Amino acid sequence: MLILPMLPAEAADVTAGKAKAELCIGCHGENGISQTENIPSLAGQQDQFIQWQLVFFRAGTRKNEAMKPIVDQLTNEDIRNLGAYFASLEPAKSPPDDDPDLSAKGAQAAAGRRCASCHLDSYAGTKGVARLTGQREEYLVKALHDYKSGQRVGGSQAAMTDVAYPLSAEEITALAHYLAHL
Secondary structure (H helix, E strand, O other), X not given: OOOOOOOOXXXXXXXXXXXXXXXXXXXXXXXXXXXOOOOOOOOOOOHHHHHHHHHHHHHOOOOOOOOHHHHOOOOHHHHHHHHHHHHHOOOOXXXXXXXXXXXXXXXXXXXXXXXXXXXXXXXXXXXXXXXXXXXXXXXXHHHHHHHHHOOOOOOOHHHHHHHHOOXXXXXXXXXXXXXXXX
16 A cells, blocks of 8 residues: 655745745835735735635636736746735735725625625635735725626635625725725
8 A cells, every 4th residue: 555645735935925026016016015006905915815816817717917927927836935925014004094984884885795704804804815904995996896797707706796796886985995994
């Protein structure tokens, strides 16, 4: 009988991830904090979530013309290292809430759609589920509209489509505002 030894998974190298992340700075910002409209911040994002999104981009399941030439050159090791690197960074600080009434409507939408059941009560995400708190507001609006329309695919697409589809434009705006300002 042949017994195959169980080999431990390769540990990710945060330093190598930081070096590879030089490719990401132009869009996702210094230290993973985006300053560009409709481009998400990656700092503090969940390791597995980053890895899965990069795999989806590389496989062509999730489409983005700007990402395609970058992910095509990434190895599996690069993807592991990038996930570890961005997860190790301090997330962007949420801006002060300039519209508490809109946030209250967003909190109501989040509760009604049970967002915390996947993204946690803190909306910091877990494992393969995205961190939402402090994310760029206009990016969250775009992402929710993309899920609602079926444009965004890959990973949790079915669950997110079910969540986003019944949301009105006003609820999407309120939900994005609420999450961005937590």
